[in-house]
Amino acid sequence: MGASMSRLGVVGVFLAAALLCLPLADMTVASHDPWAALARMGRGFLTPDFSALEQISRAVAQTLAFAIAGVALGGMAGLCLAPFYRLRAVRGLAIGLRSVHELFWALMLLQVFGISVWSGVLAIALPYAGIFAKVLSEIMDEADPRPAAWLGPRADPLTRFLWTRMPLARPQMVNYALYRLECGLRSSAVLGFIGLPTLGFQLDSFFRQGEYGAAGAVMAIYIALIATVRLWMRPRLVILWLGAAALMLATVQAPPMGQGALWRFLSDIVPAPLRQGDPAGVVPWLWHLLDGAILPGLMATLVVAQLALILAGAVAFLGQALIVPRVAGRAGAAAGHLLLVILRSFPEYMLAYLFLQVFGPSMLPAILALGLHNGAIIGHLLGRQAAALTLRPDAPRGLTLWGWEIVPRLFGSFLALCLYRWEIIIRESAIMGILGIATLGFYLDSAIGELRIDRAVAILAATGLVTIGVDALSRAIRARLGAASLRMSGSRQAVRARQATGC
Numbered sequence: 001m002g003a004s005m006s007r008l009g010v011v012g013v014f015l016a017a018a019l020l021c022l023p024l025a026d027m028t029v030a031s032h033d034p035w036a037a038l039a040r041m042g043r044g045f046l047t048p049d050f051s052a053l054e055q056i057s058r059a060v061a062q063t064l065a066f067a068i069a070g071v072a073l074g075g076m077a078g079l080c081l082a083p084f085y086r087l088r089a090v091r092g093l094a095i096g097l098r099s100v101h102e103l104f105w106a107l108m109l110l111q112v113f114g115i116s117v118w119s120g121v122l123a124i125a126l127p128y129a130g131i132f133a134k135v136l137s138e139i140m141d142e143a144d145p146r147p148a149a150w151l152g153p154r155a156d157p158l159t160r161f162l163w164t165r166m167p168l169a170r171p172q173m174v175n176y177a178l179y180r181l182e183c184g185l186r187s188s189a190v191l192g193f194i195g196l197p198t199l200g201f202q203l204d205s206f207f208r209q210g211e212y213g214a215a216g217a218v219m220a221i222y223i224a225l226i227a228t229v230r231l232w233m234r235p236r237l238v239i240l241w242l243g244a245a246a247l248m249l250a251t252v253q254a255p256p257m258g259q260g261a262l263w264r265f266l267s268d269i270v271p272a273p274l275r276q277g278d279p280a281g282v283v284p285w286l287w288h289l290l291d292g293a294i295l296p297g298l299m300a301t302l303v304v305a306q307l308a309l310i311l312a313g314a315v316a317f318l319g320q321a322l323i324v325p326r327v328a329g330r331a332g333a334a335a336g337h338l339l340l341v342i343l344r345s346f347p348e349y350m351l352a353y354l355f356l357q358v359f360g361p362s363m364l365p366a367i368l369a370l371g372l373h374n375g376a377i378i379g380h381l382l383g384r385q386a387a388a389l390t391l392r393p394d395a396p397r398g399l400t401l402w403g404w405e406i407v408p409r410l411f412g413s414f415l416a417l418c419l420y421r422w423e424i425i426i427r428e429s430a431i432m433g434i435l436g437i438a439t440l441g442f443y444l445d446s447a448i449g450e451l452r453i454d455r456a457v458a459i460l461a462a463t464g465l466v467t468i469g470v471d472a473l474s475r476a477i478r479a480r481l482g483a484a485s486l487r488m489s490g491s492r493q494a495v496r497a498r499q500a501t502g503c
Contacts, residue, residue: 010415018309024299025307027362041212048220049211064226067124070122071128073124074124074127074180078128081093081133096136100126105192111261128183134178139165140165142172152166178229181229186345194434222346223341269454272452275454293455294458300363308370308425309421313414317407321402322340323379323383327406337383352435361436366432386406430467
C-alpha cells in the first residue's frame with residue numbers, strides 16, 4: 001500500500017507541475033485553416049505519389065548509409081569503452097557524449113566539415129558511442145561470471161573479456177545493435193532537415209513545394225524501412241552492408257570548407273572576451289548569455305517536456321490496451337499495433353515538422369509530436385508486458401480486464417518507463433528549437449547562424465548538463481520507488497528498460 005501511495009504521489013507531483021506549466025505554454029494555432037491543411041496532407045499520404053522514385057531511392061540509400069556507418073562506428077567505440085566503464089573518466093566521457101542530441105552534434109560538426117559525410121556519420125557515432133558503452137557494459141555485467149572465475153586469477157582482463165564475457169553476451173549485444181540501428185535510421189533521416197542528403201531533406205523539399213503525394217511516398221517508404229529492418233539486416237550480412245554503405249557515402253558530394261576550418265572552429269569556441277584579451281569580461285559575457293538565452297531557453301524546454309511527458313503518459317496508459325487481444329479483440333489489437341508502429345517509427349522531430357505545417361510555429365507541434373511518439377513507445381512496451389501476463393482462467397475480457405487486472409499489475413512498470421523516457425523527452429524538447437520554438441535549440445541555432453560559436457558551445461554545455469541532471473533525478477526517483485528492478489539481470493524487463501532509454 002505504501003509503495004502504491006508513493007507512486008501515486010509521484011504521478012500527482014508531475015500532474016501538478018504540468019498544470020503550472022500550462023499558463024506558460026504557447027499553444028497558439030497560427031495557421032488560418034489547420035483542418036484544411038490537415039486534409040491536404042491526409043489526401044497526399046493516402047494517395048502517395050511515387051513519380052519521384054529516383055530521388056527518393058537515392059535518399060533512402062544515403063539514409064541507410066549514414067545510419068549503418070554511424071551506428072557501426074559508434075558501436076565499435078562503445079565496445080572499446082564498455083570494459084572500462086567502471087572508471088570514472090570513461091563513464092564521464094560516455095555520459096557527456098550521449099547527453100547531446102545528434103542534431104546538435106551535427107550543427108557543430110557542420111562548422112568543421114561542412115555538409116559532408118563526416119558531419120553525418122560522426123553526428124550519429126558520437127552520442128551512440130556513449131550509449132553503446134553504457135548498455136554493452138551492463139550486458140557484460142549480466143553475463144554468467146562462472147566461466148571467467150574458472151580461468152583463475154592468472155588470466156589477464158583482456159583474455160577474460162574475449163573468451164568468457166564476449167561469447168556469453170554476444171546474443172544480447174547483437175539484439176541491441178539491431179535495435180540501435182532502428183534508432184540510427186531515425187537519426188539519419190532527421191539529419192536531412194539541416195541539409196544532409198537523407199530522407200528528411202527530401203521530405204522538407206516536397207513540403208515546401210506543396211507536393212504532399214510525394215511526401216506521402218517518402219513517409220510510406222520510411223515506415224516500411226523501419227518495420228523491416230530485422231529482415232534485411234542480418235548479422236551474417238553486416239560486412240556486405242558496411243561495404244555498400246562505404247561505397248554509397250563515397251558518392252556524396254560536398255562543397256569544400258577550405259583550409260583551416262578546424263583551427264577556426266577551435267579558436268572560435270573560446271569565449272569572445274578571452275579572445276579579445278579581456279578576462280574580466282567573461283563574467284558579464286556569461287551572465288548576458290544566461291539571462292538572454294540559456295535561462296529562457298531552459299524554461300521553454302522544461303515547459304514543453306513536462307506537458308509532453310503528461311501527454312505521453314496518457315497515450316501510453318490508454319494505448320497499452322490497444323494491442324492486447326483479450327482487451328481490444330483480435331481486429332482491434334491488430335489496428336492498435338499498426339497505429340503504435342506508425343507513431344513510434346517517426347522521429348519526434350519529423351512529427352513536429354508535420355504538425356508545424358498544420359498548426360504553425362508554437363509549442364503545440366512539439367508537445368503533440370513528443371507526446372504521441374514517446375507514448376506509443378511506452379504503450380508498445382506495456383502492451384507486450386500485458387500480453388505476457390498470466391491470467392486466471394475465469395478472468396474477464398475487455399475494459400473490465402484492463403481496468404481491474406492489467407492497470408494495477410503494470411502501474412509500476414508504466415511509471416518506471418515514463419521516467420526512463422523523461423530524459424529522452426528533455427533532449428528532444430531542446431532540439432525542437434531548430435524548428436522555431438523558443439527552446440534551447442532555438443538559441444543554439446541562432447548563435448551558430450550568427451557565427452558566435454563560443455555562445456553555441458556554452459548553450460550546448462548547458463543542454464548536456466540539464467539532460468544529465470534530469471537523468472540523475474529520474475534514476476533517484478526510480479530507485480526510491482523500487483522501479484530499478486526493471487533492470488533485473490537476465491530478464492525481459494531489462495531488455496524493455498533498455499528500449500525505453502533508447503531513441
